[in-house]
Amino acid sequence: MTPLDKASARAHFRKLRQDLPETDRRAAAEQLADHVMAGLEAAGAERGSTVAGYLSTGAEPSTELLLPALTRAGYRVVVPVCEPEYQLSWVQWYDGVELVRSPRAWVYEPVGERLPSAIMADVPLILVPGLAVDADGNRIGQGGGYYDRFLAGVARLPEQPKEVGVFYPHEVVAPGSFEVTELDAPLDGAVTAEGWIWFGPGTV
Numbered sequence: 001m002t003p004l005d006k007a008s009a010r011a012h013f014r015k016l017r018q019d020l021p022e023t024d025r026r027a028a029a030e031q032l033a034d035h036v037m038a039g040l041e042a043a044g045a046e047r048g049s050t051v052a053g054y055l056s057t058g059a060e061p062s063t064e065l066l067l068p069a070l071t072r073a074g075y076r077v078v079v080p081v082c083e084p085e086y087q088l089s090w091v092q093w094y095d096g097v098e099l100v101r102s103p104r105a106w107v108y109e110p111v112g113e114r115l116p117s118a119i120m121a122d123v124p125l126i127l128v129p130g131l132a133v134d135a136d137g138n139r140i141g142q143g144g145g146y147y148d149r150f151l152a153g154v155a156r157l158p159e160q161p162k163e164v165g166v167f168y169p170h171e172v173v174a175p176g177s178f179e180v181t182e183l184d185a186p187l188d189g190a191v192t193a194e195g196w197i198w199f200g201p202g203t204v
Contacts, residue, residue, distance in 0.1 A: 001176050009140055009178035013131040013171060017059035020168070028168060029062035031193035033069050036127075039196045040075075043162055043189075045125040050076040052090065052126040052161075055099070057107050060129060061166050061192075068095050078119070080146070081109045088150045089114040105144065117150055121157045128163055128187060132171040132178065137186035137199035139165050140178050151185035164189045164196075172197060 004012060020028075045051055051070055056063040070077050071094055078090040082104040091112040098111040120126065128147060130139040141147050151163060163185075169192045189198040 001174070003176050003180070004178045006140060006143070006179050010131055010143060013140070014059075016170065017131075017168070020059065025059070025062060028193040029065050032061055032063075032166065032191065033065040035193070035195050036066055036191055037069050037073065039191070040073075040125070043125055043164065043196070045075070045162075047074045048076075049125075050078060050119070050123045052078050052080075052120065052123050053093070054079050054127065054129050054166075055093070055108055055110075056129070061168055063127075063166070067093055071095060078115065078123075079110060080150075081114055082107070082144075082146060083114075086145045086149055088117060088146050090117065090119060091115065105146075117153055118157075120154050120161055121159055123161045126154070126161050126163045127191075128165045130165045130167065130171075132173055133165045133167055133187060133190050134173050134175045134177055134180075135199065136175045137188065138175070138178075138180045138184055139187050140184075148183055148185060152183075155185060162188045164191055166190070167192050169194045 053063055053067055067077055077093045079093045080088040081091050082102050083089050091110045093110050099108040102109050130141045133139045165187045167190050172190055
């Protein structure tokens, strides 16, 4: 199998997302929230700890139900804000927080104190967006480079949080399905509407 180059892979997976019926997306959001909540403690995220999530947009696997479920269960939730030079900072999310359109990306971001990525030293679990992941944990993102830079920085922390991608089931694909470069940080696992998946040795 010849791997798809990144541009072709992004176009392919974006089209598959756009073609998903809205009823399927809603069902996936419910199932995703249920699976994440059921597996948090096994993933090392005890109640009361901080989970790094994201605000879904467009046809992404929706976190609209997941984020409120996390806060109701006693977790602190932080989500990213796009900063200059393709860096991320983090702001606490809670139900009703004011949201504004990012000046740098096509996402909405919460208003509040911006926290540096160094806080990830105390975060047990990072939920990472992406377009697809292969069975070796290699992720392909939207192409902005924010998460590639962020995950590279997390890799230098003394304590490593688990990095888990959030995908639709069909986006977990065989190794070699798409181009991978040395700049791509592999994930520890993935979670979909069908449950949790862990890659490589030494994981859950």
